[in-house]
Amino acid sequence: MSKYKIVVCDHIHQAGLDFLQKQNDVEFVNYSNLKKDELLEKLKDADVAITRSSTDVDEKFINAASKLKAVVRAGVGVDNVDIDACSKKGIIVMNVPTANTIAAVELTMAHIINSVRNFPGANNQLKKERIWKREDWYGTELKGKTIGIVGFGNIGSKVAARAKAFEMEVIAYDPYVKDSTIIDAGVICAKHIDDILKCDIITVHTPKNSETKNMITKNEIAKMKDGVILINCARGGLYNEDDILEAAKSKKIRWLGLDVFNKEPAIDNPLLDLDNIYVTPHIGANTLESQEKIALQAASIAVESARGSSYPNALNLAIKENEIPAFIKPYLDLSQKLAFFLSQITKEAIRSINITCSGKLTPYAESFGTFAALGMLKHSLGDSINYVNALFVAKDRGINININTKDSLSSVYKNLITIEITTIEKTISISGCVFDDDKLRIIYINGFCIDVEPSGKIILFRNTDVPGVIGNVGKIMENHNINITDFRLGRNKEVKEALAVIIVDDDITDNILDELRNIKACISVGYAIL
Incomplete structure (x- = not known):
């Protein structure tokens, strides 16, 4: 291979x-x-x-x-x-x-805490000048202060949680996040960025684009409190550097905490000459x-x-990014993975694919068609299939793609995506959801309850529910020096059958699959690589 x-x-x-x-x-x-x-x-x-x-x-x-x-x-x-x-x-x-989320959040908090206590100044006076003057270092407390957060995504929302722990009043502005998401976090939802400008401390956590570049200029600064504190650990250019320089000189801005700059490395930036600025060299992820x-x-x-098998966090997919909220994107990835998995398990000509969305996924149901079609066809067509042609190729092959919605498919999992593939011989279905921190999970396979991550080399083993099966499977793996990294079992007591999802470290050959099929209790065996 x-x-x-x-x-x-x-x-x-x-x-x-x-x-x-x-x-x-x-x-x-x-x-x-x-x-x-x-x-x-x-x-x-x-x-x-x-x-x-x-x-x-x-x-x-x-x-x-x-x-x-x-x-x-x-x-x-x-x-x-x-x-x-x-x-x-x-x-x-x-x-x-998202891998550097916590690092960026904690650096932001470090800048915020420093802004009210000026640790570098106190440290330098004692260590470098050898002066002990406690009266020079009266700060203020975060408790009771108001912090305005622009951008309530992965980082902004976690900064809010930590600010609340300091007993601050938190106000957030993000036009692309539902008001209920902000309110449910115990945060005041600002209707306009002007509401943020009234805060004691302002921190920004947005991408840099045409909408956010220079979002804070002299016009916005004029509306701020005298002695406001500004923090930016996101992207250089969100604050207009010329304008914040002048405002910091006049002490309209009492303190600046910056990790990012318009031009980096920022070794000649005039902001570095100010005493009321604390800087770090773009170390948010460090x-x-x-x-x-x-x-x-x-x-x-x-x-x-x-x-x-999938393209997580893809930035140039055939969807309109501004129309798809962040929580939907992992489900798009999941739908492709589930279909890709089923196409390898069936290894037959596919006649139809049914996609059923529930819960908060239903308004975006049509977006799942391309991803599921690509996953379904990828195993057989390889690199010739992509996000642009997947639906056209499926249609040319006579494959019906049906998209359905339900209020809820489960009392336990409110947001579910189910992919059902029908071939000439059989129908097989799989359901999945996304847990916190975008953890993709398979929840059901053909009615069997299975909780497993859709990743790696996966054996799907269905059998009559009798004693000794797990031992027989383990023995075959041992004989071939195959290491099992995860083994999940679902049971259907009504039909007295069981379904095992076995994730292994090593490649599974046809000979090994044949040995598994020869186990007396075996009903079917499939193998997929995700």
Whole structure:
């Protein structure tokens, strides 16, 4: 079996490299130490590239990587990736948006706490000047202060939770988040950004785009309290630097806490000359924990996209980003994975696919068709199928795609996506949901209750529910030196059957599947790689 080639263009944590090394169907090459002109010469056979900020994915890069299917940006920002050029070449661009969430949240809190207590000043006076003057360092308390948060996504919402723990009054403004989401978090929902400008402390947590660039200028500053505190650990350019410089000089802004700047490295920025500013050199993601998470997630995404099972966090999909809320996107990924899984299990010509959404997914049900169709056809058509042509190819093949909605499919799981594939021989269905922190889970397979992550090398084993089956399966795995990493069992007492989902570290051959089929109690065996 030929292997997928994944190239690592920039330095990532060793944990990510170790993950790639363990994948039997992946050839990975670490080019992070190469000069960029030398790197271009090595990209010809790459299926997926993992990059960071040091590598520009531009026209030269794209032309050199003639087989490239996907680019994974190991981090949040994709300023160095030409997404339009990638889209024209059919290259999917993905990032890792949540791995550094806690690191960014905690750095924001560090800037906020410093802004009211000025730790650097006290530290420098004592350590460098050897002066002990407690009277120089009267600060203020966070308790009872009002903090305004612009952007209530992964980071902004967690900053709000921590601010509430300090007994602050929290106001948030985010026109792309439902009011109920903000209110349910115990936060005051601002109807307009002007409501935020009245706060004691203001912090921004939005992407940088045409709408948010220079969102705070001298006009907004004029509406703020005298002595306001501004924090920015998100993106340079959200505050107009010329305007905040003048406001900080006049002490209209009492304190600035900045981790990001318009132009970086910001070693010559005039803001650095002010005494009432505390700066850090864009270290929002710089924790050991976040770097390990970023590397592992980037490596996992690279493997999944190489295999074609899904494209998590894709930035150039065939959907209108501004019409799809953030909580829907993991479900789109999940629908593709579920269909991809079923197509490998059935290995038969598919006649129809039914997609049923419930709960809060129902208003966006039509968005799931493309993703499920791609997952369904990927196993048989490989690289010839993509987000653009999936629905057309399905139609040409006579495959009916039906999309249904229900208020609720389960009293336990309010938001469920169910994929049902029908072939000439049988019908098989699978349901899944997304837990907190975007954890994808398979919940039901053909009516059997199974809670398992849709990832890795998966054996689906159905049998009559009699003693000794698990032992027989384990013995076969042992005989072939196959390590079982997860074993989940669902039972149907009415029909006296059981269904096992077995996740393994190693490749499963046809011979092993035949041995499993020869177990007396076996009804069916399937195998899929996600």
